[in-house]
Amino acid sequence: MTRLTPEAALSRREFIARSGALIVTFGAAAAAGRLGLAPGTAAAQGINGNPATQLDAWIAIGADGRVTAYTGKCELGQGLFTAQTQLVAEELGVPIDRVTLIMCDTDRTPDQGTTSGAQSHPANFNQANLALAGATAREALVQMASTRLGVPAEQLVARDGAVQVTGDATRRVSYGELVGGRTFNLPLSRQARRKHPSTWTVLGTPVQRLDIPAMVTGRYEYAQDVRVPGMRHGRVVRPPSPGATLASVDEASVRDLPGNVRVVTRKNWVGVVADKPFQAIQAAQRLKVQWNPAPALPAQASWYDYMRSRPTRETFTTNSGDVDANLKSAARIMRSTYLYPYQMHGSLGTSAAVADVRQDRATIWSSSQAVWPLRNTVATVLGMKPDQVRIQFRLGPGCYGVNQADSVSYDAAILSQADGRPVRVQLSRQDEMAWENYGLAFVIDQQVGLDAGNTIVAWDYIGWSPAKGGRPGGNNPGNVVSGNVAGYQIQGFAPRSPAPAPSGDFDNGNNVASSYVTGCVGSMCGGTGVVKSERFLSKVIESPFFTGPLRSPNRLQNTFAHESFLDEIAASVKADPVEYRLRHLRDPRLREVVTAAAKAANWDTRPSPRPGGRRNGVATGRGIACVLYEGDNGYCATVAEVTVDQDTGVVQVRRFVSALDCGPISNPDGVRNQMEGGLIQGISRTVREEVRWDATRVQSVDWRSYPPFYLHDQLPVIESVLINRADVPATGAGETTVTVAAAAIGNAIFDATGVRLRQVPFTPERIKEALGTRNSTA
Amino acid sequence: MAMFNLTVNGRRQTVDVDPATPLLYVLNDDLELRGPKFGCGLGQCGACTVIVKGRAVRSCMTPVNTVGGAEITTLEGLGTPEKPHPIQQAFIDEQAVQCGYCMSGVILTAKAFLDQNPRATDAQLQQALSNVLCRCGVNVRMMKAIRRYATQGVRA
Ligand code: FES
Ligand code: FES
Numbered sequence: 001m002t003r004l005t006p007e008a009a010l011s012r013r014e015f016i017a018r019s020g021a022l023i024v025t026f027g028a029a030a031a032a033g034r035l036g037l038a039p040g041t042a043a044a045q046g047i048n049g050n051p052a053t054q055l056d057a058w059i060a061i062g063a064d065g066r067v068t069a070y071t072g073k074c075e076l077g078q079g080l081f082t083a084q085t086q087l088v089a090e091e092l093g094v095p096i097d098r099v100t101l102i103m104c105d106t107d108r109t110p111d112q113g114t115t116s117g118a119q120s121h122p123a124n125f126n127q128a129n130l131a132l133a134g135a136t137a138r139e140a141l142v143q144m145a146s147t148r149l150g151v152p153a154e155q156l157v158a159r160d161g162a163v164q165v166t167g168d169a170t171r172r173v174s175y176g177e178l179v180g181g182r183t184f185n186l187p188l189s190r191q192a193r194r195k196h197p198s199t200w201t202v203l204g205t206p207v208q209r210l211d212i213p214a215m216v217t218g219r220y221e222y223a224q225d226v227r228v229p230g231m232r233h234g235r236v237v238r239p240p241s242p243g244a245t246l247a248s249v250d251e252a253s254v255r256d257l258p259g260n261v262r263v264v265t266r267k268n269w270v271g272v273v274a275d276k277p278f279q280a281i282q283a284a285q286r287l288k289v290q291w292n293p294a295p296a297l298p299a300q301a302s303w304y305d306y307m308r309s310r311p312t313r314e315t316f317t318t319n320s321g322d323v324d325a326n327l328k329s330a331a332r333i334m335r336s337t338y339l340y341p342y343q344m345h346g347s348l349g350t351s352a353a354v355a356d357v358r359q360d361r362a363t364i365w366s367s368s369q370a371v372w373p374l375r376n377t378v379a380t381v382l383g384m385k386p387d388q389v390r391i392q393f394r395l396g397p398g399c400y401g402v403n404q405a406d407s408v409s410y411d412a413a414i415l416s417q418a419d420g421r422p423v424r425v426q427l428s429r430q431d432e433m434a435w436e437n438y439g440l441a442f443v444i445d446q447q448v449g450l451d452a453g454n455t456i457v458a459w460d461y462i463g464w465s466p467a468k469g470g471r472p473g474g475n476n477p478g479n480v481v482s483g484n485v486a487g488y489q490i491q492g493f494a495p496r497s498p499a500p501a502p503s504g505d506f507d508n509g510n511n512v513a514s515s516y517v518t519g520c521v522g523s524m525c526g527g528t529g530v531v532k533s534e535r536f537l538s539k540v541i542e543s544p545f546f547t548g549p550l551r552s553p554n555r556l557q558n559t560f561a562h563e564s565f566l567d568e569i570a571a572s573v574k575a576d577p578v579e580y581r582l583r584h585l586r587d588p589r590l591r592e593v594v595t596a597a598a599k600a601a602n603w604d605t606r607p608s609p610r611p612g613g614r615r616n617g618v619a620t621g622r623g624i625a626c627v628l629y630e631g632d633n634g635y636c637a638t639v640a641e642v643t644v645d646q647d648t649g650v651v652q653v654r655r656f657v658s659a660l661d662c663g664p665i666s667n668p669d670g671v672r673n674q675m676e677g678g679l680i681q682g683i684s685r686t687v688r689e690e691v692r693w694d695a696t697r698v699q700s701v702d703w704r705s706y707p708p709f710y711l712h713d714q715l716p717v718i719e720s721v722l723i724n725r726a727d728v729p730a731t732g733a734g735e736t737t738v739t740v741a742a743a744a745i746g747n748a749i750f751d752a753t754g755v756r757l758r759q760v761p762f763t764p765e766r767i768k769e770a771l772g773t774r775n776s777t778a
Numbered sequence: 779m780a781m782f783n784l785t786v787n788g789r790r791q792t793v794d795v796d797p798a799t800p801l802l803y804v805l806n807d808d809l810e811l812r813g814p815k816f817g818c819g820l821g822q823c824g825a826c827t828v829i830v831k832g833r834a835v836r837s838c839m840t841p842v843n844t845v846g847g848a849e850i851t852t853l854e855g856l857g858t859p860e861k862p863h864p865i866q867q868a869f870i871d872e873q874a875v876q877c878g879y880c881m882s883g884v885i886l887t888a889k890a891f892l893d894q895n896p897r898a899t900d901a902q903l904q905q906a907l908s909n910v911l912c913r914c915g916v917n918v919r920m921m922k923a924i925r926r927y928a929t930q931g932v933r934a
Pocket of ligand 2: 077348397398875876877878879880881911912913914915916
């Protein structure tokens with residue numbers, strides 16, 4: 001029988017503080033590596049934090065029977081608030097409207113580290129954490145009811161907020177009567193049985209998102225909307241270029257401005273605070289600041305050559321040791337190089353945070369995806385201990401990785417500490433875009449050997465990518481601009497060449513290895529393909545700009561190169577792209593999504609390019625690409641159908657058909673929404689987006705200099721095929737379609753025109769240039 | 779600083795601000811409204827959209843002293859979570875939202891246009907959404923929601 005203790009107001013916080021003290025978690029090293037960070041931050045990053053193992057940290061039942069659940073995985077616009085509410089309602093057997101979900105508050109919710117990398121479903125919807133808490137609580141309630149009713153547990157069922165005797169609804173006892181207002185005082189039970197997906201009535205159904213009514217009526221509170229009494233407004237003055245240092249600030253230049261302007265500096269960090277936002281903006285513009293110039297940035301025109309020329313930190317994902325020999329003896333060799341630019345998160349709203357820093361305690365309202373790492377790093381910035389800092393998460397504009405939500409939290413903290421009052425900071429559009437942590441540029445050299453039967457026998461990959469900073473981790477705020485200019489070091493870069501031999505398990509978290517290789521490290525093979533001779537070598541260089549995880553970090557760039565290259569090989573041996581993929585894939589689930597997407601798209605089986613294509617006017621084509629996201633976290637294949645106007649070079653996607661297998665589906669409509677969003681973002685990033693710079697600074701600072709895909713742009717038809725599997729673990733879903741979009745579009749352009757595009761974005765200028773080359777060599 | 783009388787969502791309000799202050803800051807900070815949002819401050823994204831005299835206006839580019847006594851409607855002026863306006867209901871029905879930060883631009887721009895052009899074609903509608911941005915890529919569902927509203931013939 002369970003012993004209940006009266007609820008102590010502080011018990012939750014106390015034990016979270018205790019259990020959260022140890023940040024190092026197993027698996028964190030792999031997670032940090034996936035984020036493209038140099039080793040060393042690994043342990044401190046702890047992507048899934050160190051969540052509590054006591055039931056009361058996750059679930060409380062009030063005297064009225066209402067369920068309150070606590071989660072450390074946050075709503076980012078992906079529907080996770082609703083899906084987690086469904087999960088709790090399902091496991092506990094209560095109607096969804098009787099569940100209150102508290103999200104991401106470092107004083108109240110379990111430490112679940114960072115919400116990112118499509119890790120939230122794996123973390124909270126499998127046999128652990130929130131799901132396990134729900135199952136543990138239900139079993140405990142049934143046990144208690146068994147004692148209370150004098151009926152064996154096997155004859156009881158938990159339903160509608162009560163435990164009742166099966167078949168006799170009159171003999172029941174409500175959750176409120178059983179535990180209402182008291183704690184469970186139980187650990188999460190590893191043995192607790194989750195409800196089988198075949199019995200789900202709330203989870204697995206397309207429940208409408210609970211937050212949308214407030215969003216569409218302007219009632220929802222975003223980080224940008226937080227207002228606290230006595231609050232003032234801050235604005236930052238960033239350096240004119242990366243690496244520029246502060247020479248002097250002329251405070252007198254803003255002395256006559258209204259709004260009680262205060263100027264604050266810290267190392268190279270400069271900011272102002274005033275009574276009203278417009279006053280702060282004007283003061284920041286008026287403030288006279290002298291900077292010492294920085295060395296010139298590498299020229300963008302020769303950027304990709306520059307990347308090849310730099311010192312590197314090298315890592316093998318896999319190396320079978322026989323690639324050179326097999327290339328030598330191959331009947332034929334094919335080579336290609338793929339280029340991918342820096343791209344932005346480019347959130348629709350600029351980042352904002354409110355900080356209320358007192359003598360011995362600070363509260364920050366922030367939309368950071370890394371709530372617990374942010375608490376630790378804000379503490380560093382303020383000279384406090386982590387438990388003196390409280391981060392209260394509020395949703396921001398869709399972020400897709402690490403926009404400046406963390407950075408602006410430090411800005412607000414610094415200003416509030418100096419001003420002695422709560423301060424809100426929202427960045428300008430220019431400051432947001434010029435200084436965010438960009439998604440990585442890539443240079444990828446691909447090489448395969450084919451045998452006499454046109455089967456791939458060896459795959460050789462070298463990928464260069466730049467890194468600087470990233471998510472702020474550990475106690476170091478220097479990985480984003482504000483922390484860095486305030487004097488904290490950027491995560492160090494340590495060259496290492498040659499790469500050590502691969503060891504441990506095959507880790508394809510960045511999709512460095514293509515889907516067509518066996519992925520063997522030692523005697524363990526974790527890949528999805530059949531090609532045994534394999535060598536995948538990553539070379540990280542130091543970046544001139546801050547970098548960070550942008551939706552499908554590295555996985556997207558690598559998949560663009562792999563899936564485009566596979567298509568090139570298939571075309572050169574006159575094989576159908578679907579058939580040629582299947583010939584080299586052994587994983588049944590990946591094969592199934594490829595087949596399902598092709599079938600749903602009514603795939604026209606034949607080699608590319610389309611025969612009889614015209615050399616001018618509008619050409620049409622279709623292409624396919626697939627991925628097992630992160631090597632183990634969601635299967636996706638997508639067919640794109642495009643038109644290419646060969647006179648203007650404009651490509652338009654007419655149709656996408658995507659098949660996805662992410663295990664048991666929590667909310668099918670939510671998954672579809674994510675798949676569609678990923679594909680539209682995929683178009684934007686594939687045909688438009690590229691960060692531009694000159695010798696001193698980033699030139700992409702607004703939506704004219706960084707053109708996005710607008711609502712007025714021509715839309716494709718999107719069809720999603722969901723493969724729902726009940727008896728496998730849940731995987732990520734939100735980053736799968738964007739990962740394959742660029743390759744699917746590029747392959748479709750090739751099918752339409754015979755022109756292979758190996759550099760993103762596929763702008764009209766690039767397409768016309770490629771068509772011109774085709775026409776002159778024909 | 780100067781005093782301005784504004785009529786927002788049917789209520790007359792007085793604010794004391796610098797006459798050059800963009801309307802957006804007045805709505806967000808002096809009147810504590812959450813509908814209009816700062817996106818770019820440059821007229822390039824639509825997040826700050828409000829309806830003034832029946833037209834969609836970008837409040838980030840509209841100094842408060844140019845508004846006069848005109849009726850201003852923000853997203854919260856259309857409906858409430860309990861009683862959404864039909865166009866808001868169409869977005870709920872289509873679940874045409876991810877982060878929701880773009881809602882003022884998308885919903886108010888479409889509403890203002892359809893109120894004046896009830897028989898607009900899809901192409902005209904798309905044209906009307908010029909330089910309205912949703913970075914989450916919810917475009918397909920949003921267009922469905924707007925068409926659903928347009929074909930209902932319900933204009934409030
Ligand atoms: S914020 Fe006004 S148009 Fe972008
Ligand atoms: S829903 Fe996020 S910007 Fe539109």
